[in-house]
Amino acid sequence: EAAVTQSPRNKVTVTGGNVTLSCRQTNSHNYMYWYRQDTGHGLRLIHYSYGAGNLQIGDVPDGYKATRTTQEDFFLLLELASPSQTSLYFCASGRDRDYEQYFGPGTRLTVL
Amino acid sequence: AQKVTQTQTSISVMEKTTVTMDCVYETQDSSYFLFWYKQTASGEIVFLIRQDSYKKENATVGHYSLNFQKPKSSIGLIITATQIEDSAVYFCAMSPNTGANTGKLTFGHGTILRVHP
Numbered sequence: 733e734a735a736v737t738q739s740p741r742n743k744v745t746v747t748g749g750n751v752t753l754s755c756r757q758t759n760s761h762n763y764m765y766w767y768r769q770d771t772g773h774g775l776r777l778i779h780y781s782y783g784a785g786n787l788q789i790g791d792v793p794d795g796y797k798a799t800r801t802t803q804e805d806f807f808l809l810l811e812l813a814s815p816s817q818t819s820l821y822f823c824a825s826g827r828d829r830d831y832e833q834y835f836g837p838g839t840r841l842t843v844l
Numbered sequence: 845a846q847k848v849t850q851t852q853t854s855i856s857v858m859e860k861t862t863v864t865m866d867c868v869y870e871t872q873d874s875s876y877f878l879f880w881y882k883q884t885a886s887g888e889i890v891f892l893i894r895q896d897s898y899k900k901e902n903a904t905v906g907h908y909s910l911n912f913q914k915p916k917s918s919i920g921l922i923i924t925a926t927q928i929e930d931s932a933v934y935f936c937a938m939s940p941n942t943g944a945n946t947g948k949l950t951f952g953h954g955t956i957l958r959v960h961p
Contacts, residue, residue, distance in 0.1 A: 763947055774935065775889075775951040782947075790948065822889060829947025830877055830939070835889035 735759045736836035738823050744842045751810040753839050755823030763826040764806040765833060766790070766798060768819040775822065781806055782829065813843045846871045848936055850952035857926055858960055864911070865921045865955045867936030875941035878919045879949070880908070883933040892934075895919055897941070923957075931959045 736757045745751050757764060765780040777790035779798035787798055795817060797809040810817055820840050824833040847870040857863045869878070878895040893905045895912050902910045911920035923930055936952040939945075 765949075772953070774953040775937075775949075777948055777950075780947065791950075820887070824889075826947065830941060832879055832891040832894055833949065834891065835881075838887050838889075 736823060736825055736834055738821075738836040738839050740839060741837065742840045744844065745813050746844050747814060749810075749813045749843070751813050751841065753808040753810075753821055753823075753841070755806045755808070755836055756804050757806075757823075757825035757834075757836075758804065759825050759827070759834060760803070761825035761827050761834075762803070763829055763831075763833075764800060765824040765826070766796070766806065766808045767822045767824065768792065768817075769822060769838075770819050778808065778821075810841075813841075815843045817841065818843045846873075846938060846940065846950040848938055848950050848952040850934075850936055850955050852955045854956035854958065856958045856960060859928060860925055862922065862924045863926055863957065865923075865934050865936075865957070867919050867921070867952055869917050869919065869936070869938050871917075871938065871940065873940040873942050877939045877941060878910075878912070879937045879939070880910070880919075880921045881935045881937060881951075883935065883954070885932070889935075893921070926957075926959045928959050928961060931957055933957070 739754045766778040767775045776792045781800035823836040826833040876897045880892045893908045909922045933954040935954045937949045
């Protein structure tokens with residue numbers, strides 16, 4: 733059974749729209765992460781969290797909010813989506829900050 | 845700031861041979877972690893192997909091993925007896941072990957490996 737799941741798997745929205753991407757992990761891991769993957773840039777960290785209610789800023793946070801409601805659930809929010817946010821988004825979890833990360837299957841977001 | 849560079853865009857090898865993928869990194873931290881991940885054709889990203897900077901022994905897991913050369917800031921991934929299913933994109937990544945940035949992975953752009961029968 734997959735330990736990190738993401739929903740939706742695909743999403744199409746229009747410029748200015750609101751989007752919420754969901755991630756759930758059943759690894760009992762403390763850390764959760766949101767990345768985006770783009771051709772020519774590889775994987776880049778947007779936001780991460782080390783527990784419920786905590787949020788840390790990643791390397792490309794502009795235009796994104798995130799919220800960790802429980803140890804299991806981490807959400808990525810795009811309140812005014814722009815075409816530049818068209819990307820493949822991955823969620824990951826890690827037992828602690830110096831441990832390897834385990835990735836979800838990804839969400840492909842298209843902003844028209 | 846950290847930087848991870850994978851200079852090989854793609855590599856093609858014959859099945860059952862050994863392949864080495866290069867990775868060099870830049871960091872100001874004295875202690876750090878190095879990782880290799882694999883992304884399959886389906887998009888799945890899987891952790892393969894890690895090296896802690898304070899360990900001199902090269903890590904080995906199954907048919908994956910690392911060539912860690914700290915003075916050269918280099919962490920090569922070696923795959924022995926390659927199989928068709930090893931065809932994928934391989935990412936090198938690093939994380940500092942000090943300060944507030946511990947756990948923040950910086951990835952290279954990846955190397956495409958094609959294994960031919």
